[in-house]
Amino acid sequence: MKVLLLLVAVGLCWAQYNPNVKSGRTAIVHLFEWRWADIALECERYLGPYGFGGVQISPPNENIIVTNPWRPWWERYQPISYKLCTRSGNENQFKDMVTRCNNVGVHIYVDAVINHMCGSGGGSGTHSTCGSYFNAGTKDFSAVPYSASDFNDGKCKTASGEIENYNDINQVRDCRLVGLLDLALEKDYVRSKIAEYMNRLIDIGVAGFRLDAAKHMWPGDIKAILDKLKNLNTQWFPAGTRPFIYQEVIDLGGEPIQGSQYFGNGRVTEFKYGAKLGTVIRKWNGEKMSYLKNWGEGWGFMPSDRSLVFVDNHDNQRGHGAGGASILTFWDPRLYKMAVAFMLAHPYGFTRIMSSYRWTRNFQNGKDVNDWIGPPSNSDGSTKAVTINADSTCGNDWVCEHRWRQIRNMVIFRNVVNGQPLSNWWDNGNNQVAFGRGNRGFIIFNNDDWYLNQNLQTGLPAGTYCDVISGQKEGSSCTGNQVHVAANGIANFQINNQAEDPFIAIHVDAKL
Numbered sequence: 001m002k003v004l005l006l007l008v009a010v011g012l013c014w015a016q017y018n019p020n021v022k023s024g025r026t027a028i029v030h031l032f033e034w035r036w037a038d039i040a041l042e043c044e045r046y047l048g049p050y051g052f053g054g055v056q057i058s059p060p061n062e063n064i065i066v067t068n069p070w071r072p073w074w075e076r077y078q079p080i081s082y083k084l085c086t087r088s089g090n091e092n093q094f095k096d097m098v099t100r101c102n103n104v105g106v107h108i109y110v111d112a113v114i115n116h117m118c119g120s121g122g123g124s125g126t127h128s129t130c131g132s133y134f135n136a137g138t139k140d141f142s143a144v145p146y147s148a149s150d151f152n153d154g155k156c157k158t159a160s161g162e163i164e165n166y167n168d169i170n171q172v173r174d175c176r177l178v179g180l181l182d183l184a185l186e187k188d189y190v191r192s193k194i195a196e197y198m199n200r201l202i203d204i205g206v207a208g209f210r211l212d213a214a215k216h217m218w219p220g221d222i223k224a225i226l227d228k229l230k231n232l233n234t235q236w237f238p239a240g241t242r243p244f245i246y247q248e249v250i251d252l253g254g255e256p257i258q259g260s261q262y263f264g265n266g267r268v269t270e271f272k273y274g275a276k277l278g279t280v281i282r283k284w285n286g287e288k289m290s291y292l293k294n295w296g297e298g299w300g301f302m303p304s305d306r307s308l309v310f311v312d313n314h315d316n317q318r319g320h321g322a323g324g325a326s327i328l329t330f331w332d333p334r335l336y337k338m339a340v341a342f343m344l345a346h347p348y349g350f351t352r353i354m355s356s357y358r359w360t361r362n363f364q365n366g367k368d369v370n371d372w373i374g375p376p377s378n379s380d381g382s383t384k385a386v387t388i389n390a391d392s393t394c395g396n397d398w399v400c401e402h403r404w405r406q407i408r409n410m411v412i413f414r415n416v417v418n419g420q421p422l423s424n425w426w427d428n429g430n431n432q433v434a435f436g437r438g439n440r441g442f443i444i445f446n447n448d449d450w451y452l453n454q455n456l457q458t459g460l461p462a463g464t465y466c467d468v469i470s471g472q473k474e475g476s477s478c479t480g481n482q483v484h485v486a487a488n489g490i491a492n493f494q495i496n497n498q499a500e501d502p503f504i505a506i507h508v509d510a511k512l
């Protein structure tokens with residue numbers, strides 16, 4: 001009984017901050033714009049077997065159909081109702097995905113767009129993904145239903161009705177973000193409709209939520225909504241489990257709204273992480289990898305157990321949102337793999353991997369004017385399937401960074417070293433760095449313009465290890481390079497700075 005009470009108490013403290021991943025899993029992947037049918041297959045054939053903890057999905061609720069430009073990805077951030085039909089699939093397909101992913105230990109995290117409905121210029125009609133009628137001009141969303149009094153226009157004090165100044169917290173919360181009709185979240189009716197939507201998803205079996213545009217909602221309003229949420233479905237989660245909450249607050253410093261103001265509700269996206277890591281790995285502004293020695297809170301980031309971290313996201317990989325030019329993406333694969341590997345090796349934060357689609361970029365005056373292009377699609381606008389090539393990469397212009405060997409193997413590395421402290425840090429004062437995770441794993445990078453040849457204490461048991469970057473362990477041999485750890489824990493590492501992947505990672509599950 002005492003043990004049970006203790007477990008309950010521990011569970012309650014951790015509560016909404018606990019990612020609710022299956023024990024031993026440590027990272028989730030954002031399958032941006034994927035169809036539910038493809039996600040279900042990916043859980044079974046790839047994510048489950050390789051130890052991914054979960055999937056952040058694109059918003060599952062009905063959205064406006066935008067045809068000028070043609071079916072942009074961002075139409076999904078303009079809700080029309082809480083019915084479950086989008087380009088990713090319908091309600092049955094959604095339920096099938098959640099069930100099949102949960103059954104292989106991969107949990108689903110919903111991108112919840114609850115700050116607003118569609119843009120004020122959205123017109124009226126049934127150009128919505130379930131065909132529900134709406135009128136943006138009169139603010140009539142009859143499929144919820146919401147009407148004019150459910151929106152904030154009376155409360156917003158700017159002349160345009162738009163957010164004009166991010167230094168005024170009232171504007172940021174009560175006015176329209178880029179023209180999006182702003183919901184009156186102080187109304188119990190509105191809170192209840194949102195909670196009803198989220199509870200339906202919880203009943204289906206989702207594990208948590210990304211709260212879109214959390215900066216534009218009052219922390220107290222968010223709390224009132226979260227207080228209405230049920231515990232997770234006991235078919236897959238222990239009784240009493242709270243939904244995992246991570247709030248999208250872009251706080252790069254310098255604004256009155258800070259991520260820390262949202263800690264009471266759950267975790268918060270740490271946008272400084274990708275912006276800084278990109279700057280370091282690109283070696284901009286005199287930054288060096290050796291400065292990463294105190295990476296984490298030492299860099300002014302939020303507490304590790306409150307943060308959700310990522311190298312890039314669906315916004316800043318195409319110039320939306322924040323982070324700027326330093327953000328690394330799949331378009332810079334060599335540096336990107338190093339950044340993702342560093343993130344996955346380092347103990348700070350709960351990690352999210354980005355999985356993207358390719359589009360034709362067109363830079364004009366430094367801005368990609370094709371930043372709106374939606375997922376690979378057929379001429380009728382339907383999203384293309386994710387096909388899998390013989391070499392296990394994806395076709396149809398899906399990038400599938402999560403399937404890149406170096407990234408997938410580092411997800412496994414993170415699981416293997418889970419709970420171990422950072423140890424045996426070494427650096428050359430420049431861009432050659434290495435560190436271990438207790439006696440479970442070790443990683444070393446050469447981002448300098450010269451050869452690395454170094455004997456280092458790994459903290460690992462003696463033996464021959466497979467480098468999981470150039471290959472991995474298969475049966476009783478390595479498909480890539482080997483590392484020999486001597487009886488005293490020391491190993492010799494050599495990395496050519498010209499190598500396609502100038503880093504090496506070893507862990508105890510890849511020991512021969």
Ligand code: QV4
Pocket residue numbers: 074075076077078113118119120121122162177178179180212213214215216248250315320321322
């Ligand atoms: C246009 C004009 C406006 C005008 C409006 C009138 O530009 O001046 O008022 O019409 O109706 C799109 C268009 C935008 C258009 C708007 C409304 O880009 O030009 O306004 O729709 O029709 C995504 C995109 C946005 C997109 C939005 C809705 O990034 O470009 O807007 O979806 O379709 C801040 C926030 C942060 C946010 C980030 C991008 O603090 O919360 O900007 N990030 C999240 C999501 C993001 C999403 C939203 C929030 C909104 O990650 O993907 O925006 O849900 O930093």
Ligand code: CA
Pocket residue numbers: 115172173174175182183216217
């Ligand atoms: Ca708002």
